[in-house]
Amino acid sequence: MRQSMTLIPTLREVPADAEIKSHQLLLRAGFIRQIASGVYSYLPLANKTLHKIEQIIREEMDNAGAAELLMPAMQPAELWQESGRWYSYGDELMRMRDRHDREFALGATHEEVITSIVRDDVKSYKRLPLALYQIQTKFRDEKRPRFGLLRGREFIMKDAYSFHTNKESLDETYNKMYTAYTNIFRRCGLDFRAVLADSGAIGGKDTQEFMVLSDIGEDTIAYSDSSDYAANIEMAEVNIPYEKPAEEAHALEKVETPEQKTIGEVSGFLDVDASKVIKSLVFKADDEYVMVLVRGDHEANDIKVKKVLGAASVELADQEETKKVLGCPVGSIGPVQSGQDIKIVADYAVEALVNAVCGANEDGFHYINVSPGRDFQVDSYADIRFIREGDPSPDGNGTIKFARGIEVGHIFKLGTTYSEAMDGTYLDENGKTQPYIMGCYGIGVSRTLSAIAEQFNDENGLVWPSNIAPYDVHLIPVNTKDSSQLALAEDLYSLLKRDRYDVLMDDRAERPGVKFKDSDLIGLPVRVTVGKKAEEGIVEVKVRKTGEVHEVSKERLVPLLGDIFQQLAGF
RNA sequence: CGGGAUGUAGCUCAGCUUGGUAGAGCACUAGCAUGGGGUGCUAGGGGUCGCAGGUUCAAUUCCUGUCAUCCCGACCA
Numbered sequence: 001m002r003q004s005m006t007l008i009p010t011l012r013e014v015p016a017d018a019e020i021k022s023h024q025l026l027l028r029a030g031f032i033r034q035i036a037s038g039v040y041s042y043l044p045l046a047n048k049t050l051h052k053i054e055q056i057i058r059e060e061m062d063n064a065g066a067a068e069l070l071m072p073a074m075q076p077a078e079l080w081q082e083s084g085r086w087y088s089y090g091d092e093l094m095r096m097r098d099r100h101d102r103e104f105a106l107g108a109t110h111e112e113v114i115t116s117i118v119r120d121d122v123k124s125y126k127r128l129p130l131a132l133y134q135i136q137t138k139f140r141d142e143k144r145p146r147f148g149l150l151r152g153r154e155f156i157m158k159d160a161y162s163f164h165t166n167k168e169s170l171d172e173t174y175n176k177m178y179t180a181y182t183n184i185f186r187r188c189g190l191d192f193r194a195v196l197a198d199s200g201a202i203g204g205k206d207t208q209e210f211m212v213l214s215d216i217g218e219d220t221i222a223y224s225d226s227s228d229y230a231a232n233i234e235m236a237e238v239n240i241p242y243e244k245p246a247e248e249a250h251a252l253e254k255v256e257t258p259e260q261k262t263i264g265e266v267s268g269f270l271d272v273d274a275s276k277v278i279k280s281l282v283f284k285a286d287d288e289y290v291m292v293l294v295r296g297d298h299e300a301n302d303i304k305v306k307k308v309l310g311a312a313s314v315e316l317a318d319q320e321e322t323k324k325v326l327g328c329p330v331g332s333i334g335p336v337q338s339g340q341d342i343k344i345v346a347d348y349a350v351e352a353l354v355n356a357v358c359g360a361n362e363d364g365f366h367y368i369n370v371s372p373g374r375d376f377q378v379d380s381y382a383d384i385r386f387i388r389e390g391d392p393s394p395d396g397n398g399t400i401k402f403a404r405g406i407e408v409g410h411i412f413k414l415g416t417t418y419s420e421a422m423d424g425t426y427l428d429e430n431g432k433t434q435p436y437i438m439g440c441y442g443i444g445v446s447r448t449l450s451a452i453a454e455q456f457n458d459e460n461g462l463v464w465p466s467n468i469a470p471y472d473v474h475l476i477p478v479n480t481k482d483s484s485q486l487a488l489a490e491d492l493y494s495l496l497k498r499d500r501y502d503v504l505m506d507d508r509a510e511r512p513g514v515k516f517k518d519s520d521l522i523g524l525p526v527r528v529t530v531g532k533k534a535e536e537g538i539v540e541v542k543v544r545k546t547g548e549v550h551e552v553s554k555e556r557l558v559p560l561l562g563d564i565f566q567q568l569a570g571f
Numbered sequence: 572c573g574g575g576a577u578g579u580a581g582c583u584c585a586g587c588u589u590g591g592u593a594g595a596g597c598a599c600u601a602g603c604a605u606g607g608g609g610u611g612c613u614a615g616g617g618g619u620c621g622c623a624g625g626u627u628c629a630a631u632u633c634c635u636g637u638c639a640u641c642c643c644g645a646c647c648a
């Protein structure tokens with residue numbers, strides 16, 4: 001492609017609205033333009049890159065035995081009403097009405113549509129298992145779109161769905177998808193990790209997320225420093241056998257703690273370690289209020305709380321609700337003699353405390369020498385806190401460290417949630433009606449694009465891995481008024497294209513400095529500069545990633561590029 | 572949805588406090604020179620100052636409302 005024939009609007013300055021590197025660079029290098037909050041146009045360079053990523057995905061999905069199809073973005077409300085998600089999905093589902101006032105949703109995901117397709121035409125166990133996928137635009141009315149392509153309201157996603165007659169078959173496909181995903185992200189050059197995850201609103205059990213490691217990631221990964229254990233912090237199990245200290249339990253005592261509300265204030269005021277303080281929180285679980293206890297130096301994990309309570313939704317009660325429920329402001333609540341009829345759930349670490357401190361349910365007072373079991377009873381002890389860095393790894397090997405991650409893929413074993421809700425059934429060998437056992441597998445394609453940009457850049461711009469760069473070679477005639485340079489560049493342009501290189505030729509009548517700066521910003525793997533030595537048939541080859549420079553004759557260019565791209569393979 | 576901030580040219584911003592209907596740099600157009608790391612000079616084009624009310628002889632500037640965008644948090648396959 002000649003640069004004069006396409007649209008690559010580079011910017012010298014950083015757009016004020018872009019905070020993170022990938023967003024800034026994708027804007028500056030002319031890949032994307034924002035149309036509305038969380039809504040972007042993919043300009044030609046981004047479009048080419050997306051196609052490269054999609055091609056890798058298609059190859060790997062086909063390898064995993066999945067067939068591509070394309071479903072509608074516009075979906076009738078009836079399907080979502082069948083699954084129940086018309087009511088449960090909330091405001092994130094984009095809804096619309098047609099001219100006859102019929103209701104529709106713009107697809108946020110496609111379990112409903114795929115289930116409706118398959119249930120109509122796959123009625124026999126003989127047709128199963130079956131795996132189908134699509135690459136398509138999804139719509140989610142995010143409360144807060146951010147970070148450019150990383151969290152948009154409209155984005156490109158690959159979503160796959162599988163249908164099975166038994167769990168083993170589901171496991172098999174799930175594992176194939178795991179392998180396919182690993183291959184895909186590896187081929188994209190990404191530094192990533194598969195982690196145990198929470199299944200969230202989609203439902204289902206076993207589920208893993210593929211996380212690109214990055215400081216700007218919105219998720220925290222807890223991983224072991226000496227095994228391959230890795231989990232989303234939401235999920236990471238705390239597996240510590242707490243033991244009660246061999247310490248005599250003193251008599252319970254109420255002490256005055258004026259204006260001491262936070263754990264830090266209380267522990268400082270009473271001169272005890274935060275780990276001796278019981279943190280009491282009130283959660284609203286569906287419609288019930290529950291008191292949750294964790295140690296002062298721990299954080300309650302609402303997802304674990306949700307699971308322990310078997311609730312559909314759990315959120316921290318606000319200060320006023322708490323006051324209403326316990327008759328006492330947030331800073332002084334506690335489990336002792338609460339007198340209120342409230343369910344209490346405590347972390348295992350709390351059970352092992354002796355002579356602890358907790359709120360006295362009276363503004364400005366706390367109890368000291370509190371002993372769980374003696375001074376208060378709980379409904380159950382469970383693992384309900386977030387794991388911390390330095391905790392032992394749940395698999396027993398090593399200690400936990402944290403990293404930040406960008407979720408680019410997620411694989412689920414759905415089970416029969418959707419098939420049962422939507423009557424997706426087949427006849428088994430015995431002629432008996434059975435619901436499909438389902439799996440679903442997603443990749444955020446546009447998010448992957450920006451994760452790559454986030455991971456691969458330097459002070460001069462983007463540095464695309466060779467597999468997914470929009471073009472392979474940036475061919476630059478330094479002076480377009482110099483006929484020998486222009487002639488050689490044209491010659492090489494044809495030559496390289498004949499050799500199946502994807503070439504971008506900067507034929508603009510720009511100054512050399514402008515071309516070089518733009519070239520670095522765009523970040524194609526190899527730059528071929530046709531300059532002063534054009535008359536001798538000599539050009540300069542520069543590798544974007546390493547900065548290494550070669551001067552070669554026209555004849556040696558193709559073999560040299562062959563070597564360079566071989567070296568870059570996998571990057 | 573809570574908290575914070577910002578809307579002036581394609582981009583980055585100044586002007587507004589103390590009202591008199593707009594500026595800079597970059598980008599863009601033309602010309603001359605230049606031609607290996609964002610070139611120099613000259614001459615140009617481009618803005619209902621987010622939108623709507625209000626105050627005023629007069630509003631980019633003051634007041635009210637509204638919309639949009641970004642950041643933090645909550646939320647989220």
